Amino acid sequence: MGIGKSQSLIVCVLVTAASAAVPLVGRLTTGSQIMRQAWMPYALAGVLGIIAAGLFFLLIGARLDGDVHRLRHYVQSFQDRDGPPVRCPPRRYFRALGSAIEQSMSLMHQRVEQLTSQRRELEIQVRVTDAERQHAEAILQSISDAVLVTDAFNELAMANDAAAGALRFELDGARHQPIDRIVRDPTLVKLVKDTREAGNLVNRRHVEHALGVNGQKHIYDVTLACLGNTQSEVAGVVTILHDITREKQISEMKSDFVSSVSHELRTPLSSIKAYVEMLVDGEAPDEETRTEFYNIIQGETNRLSRLIDNILNISRIESGVVKIQREHVALPAVVKEVIDVMQPQARAKNIELDEQTSPLYYQIYADKDMIYQALLNLVGNAIKYTPEGGKVHVDTLVNDHSRTVTVNVNDSGVGVPAEAMPHLFEKFYRVADHKKMAKGTGLGLNLVKHIVETVHGGKVAVTSAVGKGSTFSFTLPISDGTA
């Protein structure tokens, strides 16, 4: 119940009045002329009135003051946020005001509670949306294709690392940037913008596009699709870049292969067709010429057949379809078999064909037929490209240290020119200078390479000098018996 300023003033007035009144009363009681004045009772009444009024105001003021103070305290208590709403304290004079304040305060408190709970809900929603967005981004990141998501204003909404790498921009700070500021390729930007404009929510667009990445050219299959929102309006565009560079390369290689193969097949076929036609047209009047023609036709037919076999074998090995039958093979036996088979051909050219195999006992774990074929090709080549009276020698060397065996086929033939060396084992490759010397499919060495390296994990090698001869070798791991 404090004493306010107005109350102090009133007290002062009362004290002054009282101090004026006291001597006045004193004088009055001693009887004087003043008392007999006509205004005396009015004066007395006036002073008493002031005193009474003063006392009245003091009392009321104190009470009013108290109520106001309590009300103020009550209102101030709402500043304390966490505190529960307190009931308005009892008051005497400000009933209506007090109730009004109480109601307002209660309402406001309810509103605050409502807003607080709404805010909490929104916070939860934001967290959920954030989590969903992070989830979507994680999914995006896990996709190896480059993915770009742009919004209805052609600004970047989302992108993954693959996109940043392929299109060379920084992911940080890229969001909400206009697409033409991020992607430097004008064709791509135009594609995105055009797709957005077209606004086709149903169909996707596929385009092939080449980009230079890190100095290399990559070819992409670009898919563009419009994203729709719940009102079926265009909300953005998703652009996916799928790298098909390798596929295109393989496709080109296949195309080249088919082209080479058909060209190679046409050559023996041309001979067969031409000679058959000659026979049909009676261009071979005598038996000798006819026999010559028949032999040529037969020879070329065989050549065609061998060519097709070789191509199929290589093709099967390359595509992993070939059936490999591995067993423990004694290499010296295979060498001897090949030498025996090739001996007649060697003799026909007066070539000395012999072998020297290591006396050590060892075995290789391999497909016997394939190794036989590889060795046959090498010895066949050696004989083919060695002039009359030359030598062909086959030997095997065991390397205990590396647990391998190397087979060397050495000839005293024409040798390989330096510029042909890197290409020897390529498909269809034939040394230009030697084309006259012997017939060949250009696939023999390729087959050897595949058999030794692709199927058996070995290595082929060649050393040669023009006019001095060549040594073709292959190395295979020795089996330790346990397969």
Added chain:
Amino acid sequence: MEPQATGKPLVLVADDEAHILHVVSLKLRNAGYEVLTAHDGEEAMELALQHHPALVITDFQMPFMTGLELCVKLKQTESTRDIPAIMLTARGFAMAEDDLNPTNIAAVLSKPFSPRDVLAKVQELIEHQAGNPA
């Protein structure tokens, strides 16, 4: 075109495949032509310069100089400029207009070819030449 000593028109055939060379030569000789053979582009060029054939038949794929290169060279050289050529090739589709322009290639026949067709073409071209002496 200079008449040969035998009076028969001379045809130069170039191909690195011995069998093809043999069968084309035989067909033409049986039909009354004189035939010279070459196994590569360089040999063919030399023979053409030396003997001035009435016609050249060449394969495309040959060592040292391809058939196309040979024909370009023939057209560029004064003495062989007017000799018409027939190209035999397994890669017939690869011959473009632009490739043939700087040559005198009058026909491209694809392999496998028919010797009959070759003879017919040879006769057509040589007769045409005979009708318009150089």
